[in-house]
Amino acid sequence: MYSQKNLEQWMKNIKVTNLVNADVDVVNNTPLEMMGKGRQGAVFQLTNDICVKVFGNTEDCDREYYALSLGQQTSLFPKLYGKGPLYIVMEIIRGVDLREYLQSQPLTNALSEKLIEMLITFKKIGYERIDHHKRQIYLQPDGSLKVIDVARTIWRDRVYPYPRKLLTSLGEENKAIFMAHVQEMAPELYMEWLHYIRMEEISRQITALLLPQEPDKKTIKNLSNSLLTTADESNYVNLLQGLVHKVFKEEWIKTMLARGVNTEKVMAKIDEHWDKLEHGFEERYPESERDYDGKRGFKGERHSRGDRDHNRGKSYEGEKDRRRKGAKGGRGKRRH
Ligand SMILES: Nc1ncnc2c1ncn2[C@@H]1O[C@H](COP(=O)(O)OP(=O)(O)OP(=O)(O)O)[C@@H](O)[C@H]1O
Ligand SMILES: [Mg+2]
Incomplete structure (x- = not known):
């Protein structure tokens, strides 16, 4: 048998160091016999049935102990007998x-x-x-x-x-x-x-295909100009507004959720409010008189909403309805 005192003394005299992509380095100044080692630790025989695994770092030691402790009610794992910051005492597994x-x-x-x-x-x-x-x-x-x-x-x-x-x-x-x-x-x-x-x-095959291909940087640089958006001033303003709106909405929803507010309800209220405003707007500025170049409409807001509805072939009212019904991914009437 071994005593706790012996064990602690031995543990001071075994130095295990982690190496990169190799088994640990072991300096053993004790009479204990090493049974084996790996990348995380080295295992020494304590008695006929008990061994101690000495680790190179405390995280690995803690993880292994925790994982073994999860399995103690089963017959799959070595029994645990003790632990230090850098070692675990456990049953020797034979077979x-x-x-x-x-x-x-x-x-x-x-x-x-x-x-x-x-x-x-x-x-x-x-x-x-x-x-x-x-x-x-x-x-x-x-x-x-x-x-x-x-x-x-x-x-x-x-x-x-x-x-x-x-x-x-x-x-x-x-x-x-x-x-x-x-x-x-x-x-x-x-x-x-x-x-x-x-x-x-399939992933392996794709990688084999993609890896040797050198990207044509010059062509892609030229072609990618079509993705740039800041040069056209008025479009840029629209896009920026849309982006800020989206961020605002995300943050707003986060804040409301954190406060425990029912966001769907608040959204419905906002929709209602906008309906009223819109109604007033339509009465004051009938369709025939409206100037869609952004002078009267809320720039970006109405204008691009119209574009969007047109492009997607979806009715804006329909979208609002969907959201009210709580459909996933449904959108409000405001820009996102
Ligand atoms: N409970 C045990 N009973 C008997 N032998 C053991 C026991 N635990 C470990 N060994 C022996 O010690 C060797 C190294 O142990 P282990 O595989 O646990 O080390 P490791 O550093 O965590 O390995 P890896 O690099 O694969 O993570 C094993 O291959 C085995 O031979
Ligand atoms: Mg391991």
Whole structure:
């Protein structure tokens, strides 16, 4: 056995340093034997059944401990015995890892079933990134599975919607076998994975196509002039007004929501108000007398609204109606 005092003394005498794209660097001035190491830490044997994983940084240590703690009610993970800022004391997982196992043994239906069950458990306990390499999965003498190295299951810069790493780590042949098993046992899940795999394949092909192409900068520079908008003064004023209006509306809605105001109601009131104003305006300036060059109309507001309605072939009243009915994406009569 080891004592807490011993443990703390040893932990002071093991220095683990993270390296870029390589396993950690380890300086071990203790009698403890190293069982293995990876990019996040090194694992040392404490007793026959207990080991300690020493990390290069506290974030990885905290994440792994948290992820392991989520799984303590299941039989999938090493039991936790203790933690320091840079170490975790846990059960030693024995058995044969899936990589070794599959070198001589077939991927049977029963094993595939266990892998699917493992994924289900991951999801159930709250792992965000359900993706393990086959070498992190250990087969026990009774045929059950255990999993180590789980820090990345709860935090990662990338998340895949299907067990990409597990599938690719199986290799082409076993991947096909596993997929066939999934198709048999869980056809809907199979279809989803297949969908993602195809999307990925298409993305890969597009990238292969796009990557070698040098953009024709000169041509695009000339052609892109047609996208410029500030030279035409009156159009620029219109566009700027529209933009500011949009920003104002977004901020206004945010503020109202924060205050707990029912924005739909307020909008309806504003519409009502504008209806009245518009009515007055129409009476004072009948259509025949109206000057649409912006002298009387609210520049940008009425003018471009008319344009917009015309362009889209939608009636402005219809738009307002839609919004009142609460249709998603419906717009008010004001410019956005
Ligand atoms: N609980 C355990 N029981 C037995 N061996 C373990 C245990 N945890 C880790 N090991 C051994 O130590 C090695 C390194 O551990 P682990 O994979 O957890 O490190 P890591 O730095 O987090 O790896 P990665 O770079 O993949 O994140 C493992 O490959 C395994 O051989
Ligand atoms: Mg790890």
